[in-house]
Amino acid sequence: MVGTEVANGDRHGLDPAPLPSVSYGVTLLGKATVTNPSGAGLRRHIADVAAYGDYAFLTVYREPTCERTGAYVMNISDPKAPFEVESAFIETTAGNYVGEGPCVIEMANEHFTGALFIHPNEMYAKADAPDPTGPRQRGGINIWDISDPENARLLVAHAGDYTDADDKPADQALAAYYTCAWTDSSTGRTYVSFVTDKPTTDIVIMEITDPRNPVLVNALDLRVAPFDVTGAPSRGLTSMFGHAVEVRQVGGRYVMSATYWDGGYVLLDVTDPTPGNVSLIARTEYAEFDEERAKRGQQVSPEGNAEHCALSPDAEYLVGADESIESYRLIGTITSGPHAGVEYVADWSPGTAPVDDDHPVSGTPTFVGSGCPGTVPPGRGIALIERDASILTGGSAQGCAFQEKLDAVVAAGYDAGIIFNHQGPDALQQFPTASKGKIPLMFVNRLTGLRLLGVPGVTAETAGTTPTPAAPAVCATDVRSEFVGWGYLRLFKTDLDGGRATQLDTYAISEAQDPRYATGFGDFSASHVAIDPERQLVYATFFDGGLRVLSYGDDGLREVGAFREPGTDFLGVVIHKIGEKNYVLVADRNFGLYLFDS
Known part of the structure; x- marks a missing residue:
């Protein structure tokens, strides 16, 4: 027999029950909502956030309908009074939607001087498209000139990997997720990496030194040699795929932090990103039992689900978010x-x-x-x-x-x-x-x-x-x-020279591990993280659980601040400098943009 009733709360489009507000250790300065250009409302409409100068860009997910999507442009010159620049909405091609992982990079070379906004394109399944009989559209990434953020100019659309699952040429690019761009200071070449939905080589690197003419440089499959990132089928860790990437200069080399779902967190040397020259630095392992449930006397296999991560400024620590969006297995x-x-x-x-x-x-x-x-x-x-x-x-x-x-x-x-x-x-x-x-x-x-x-x-x-x-x-x-609880944060001590990443601690918000909050109150999984460039603090989003601020170090993760108010549903988070000061920018899925004093 089976049940056909709809569960209560957030999981089926209903508003979750409000939780008590909390605010300490971090100060809300301002917030601004947006106007869905489709007129369909904002339920789970906002995905992620990127920023440049006095502007932030909120990417638009597929909810609540599959109509026009892209990115909202928000003026944040006064952090206490941000607002949407309605005339500046950045629209992607029909049939695509812009999810998580936009990025911004400033460039100055013979081909281009200014700032670029790069976003991935996911594609609607046929049944969800505004016109179910219409063609599926292009995928890949779009690159915009945002030197004037209120008048973005499209430089190239749907750059990416134009091959299918069998490596044969295709007429559209693979769907893309989580972009990250960087410029090699020694060569002057600029690259962008992103993840696709290809079942093999799913981490793509393109050269965009000439942003109007991107060139595919490499496509990596971390499950095979020389990386050999494997899961543990005996413990249910079988879903192996790239999810998010970030690249940072560490000394004389460029280090990619990649999340590989049940394969954990992976550090790669991409100083030379061409085929045969990317190498594995370190990867993480999951414990025999889920640590947060083990603290509570339950022995269950780990969930996996490495979703998002960030390296500390000194590259000595890695903070990762395991995203488990259901409290029951x-x-x-x-x-x-x-x-x-x-x-x-x-x-x-x-x-x-x-x-x-x-x-x-x-x-x-x-x-x-x-x-x-x-x-x-x-x-x-x-x-x-x-x-x-x-x-x-x-x-x-x-x-x-x-x-x-x-x-x-x-x-x-x-x-x-x-x-x-x-x-x-x-x-x-x-x-x-x-x-x-x-x-x-x-x-x-x-x-x-x-x-x-x-x-x-x-x-x-x-x-x-x-x-x-x-x-x-x-x-x-x-x-x-x-009941197994929602996903949580992991802290690792990294040794890039020694090729090690050792787990030090885990952290979950209390509601995430309490079966009393399993249904009807929203989602409490860890989602995104951003590490303060000046202090040993990490800012982490937990959907309906709000924003948490944690210190990190050899003694583990310690909560030192939190913010939540009724209705908050936080996803993307970045730290961005406006003038001479850093601020924390958070994307609220149902509302728009929140700005906090860092």
């Missing part, structure tokens, strides 16, 4: 067939109905193939669905989006859906989808999917190359939920 057990008794972890899509003690999922699934509209037979219980390879990289028009799959199985009468990953190099990855619906939707890796299909002898090593059987003997399963 779905644990499945196969109850029949050759893999009876095997447990697995499923990722729940938070826009769908919950799986909990009152509404468990249990029974023998019906395999419905791709689950695309027009192909799903009528049924009840659990629909087992295979992910389409073509949707991942935006290649051909074959297949269908997650939302289409969910809508199709709902229309066919099913009470729950389990999507398993497709065949290929990313077969062991899994993640929650952005689909919305009245039945639970879960995502599992291909190993779990093949086991549910009754494939004997399949292993983590063979799942990616094992085809889906034509006539599977589907096995029964039970799925239950277990």
Whole structure:
């Protein structure tokens, strides 16, 4: 049986219950809201923030609708009275949206003198596009001249990696995330790195010394030699992909800090970013058990989910944010067939109905193939669905989006859906989808999917190359939920010369580890971090948990400041100098921009 009721609180578009305000150790100076040019409101509309001079740029995510997106331009010349420059909205191409990881860089060379605003382009799935029959658009990165921030000029659109999952030429760039630009002081060359949704070489480096003519320099797959960043399948750490990058000059070399989800945090030497010359400095490991739950007497496997990180100014410390956006983990057990008794972890899509003690999922699934509209037979219980390879990289028009799959199985009468990953190099990855619906939707890796299909002898090593059987003997399963808390911060001591990154401490806000706040109060995971350039302080956002200020050092992480008021939903954070003073800029997903005295 399965549940079809909608959970309370923030997870399904409802306003979370207000928490008490808190303000100490950090001073709110000013804030400014924005006007959604689509007229659709601001619910989870704002993604991230970057800044240049007296201006900040707020990137626009896909919510609450999939209409016009890009970046708002905010005048912050008076930190106590910031405001939106409505006429200066920076719009990206229709069919794209600008999510997390914009960046700004100043340049002065024979090709360009001024400031650049660079943003990534993600692409709408077909079912979510304003015109569902229209083409999917371009991806990659856009580069704007913002020397006059109120009159941004587009220099190039959709620069990026124009290959598909098989390294064949494609007619559009891969979707992009988290840009970071830097200029090599010794060569004068300027580069930008970003992450794509390619299942192999997903960290891209382009030279933009001539920003009107970007050139792809390198594309890295950290899972293979010489990097060999691996997870731990026995502990469920199987989702290996790049998520965010940052590059800093450290002495005579340039160091990239990359988050690699279940692969942890990775430090790379990108002084020479050309193929064969990028080297691994250090990488982090996850403990046997989740540290914050272990402090509370619970032994569960670590979540992984390295989302965002920053190096300290002296490069002796790294602070990382593990982003786990659900406080409950779905644990499945196969109850029949050759893999009876095997447990697995499923990722729940938070826009769908919950799986909990009152509404468990249990029974023998019906395999419905791709689950695309027009192909799903009528049924009840659990629909087992295979992910389409073509949707991942935006290649051909074959297949269908997650939302289409969910809508199709709902229309066919099913009470729950389990999507398993497709065949290929990313077969062991899994993640929650952005689909919305009245039945639970879960995502599992291909190993779990093949086991549910009754494939004997399949292993983590063979799942990616094992085809889906034509006539599977589907096995029964039970799925239950277990409270594991939200994601939290990690502090590492780094030794770049010795090639080490040693974990010193973890930090979670109290609500994140308290089951009383598990539903109905919002999201409390760590999200983004920014490290003060002058003091040993880190500013970290925790969605509805607000902003936290922590000291860091050999004695660990210590909270020294916090800010939260009813309705805050903080995501992006940067430290930016206005005049001669540093300020903390925070993007609020439902509102706009907050400015704090650092």
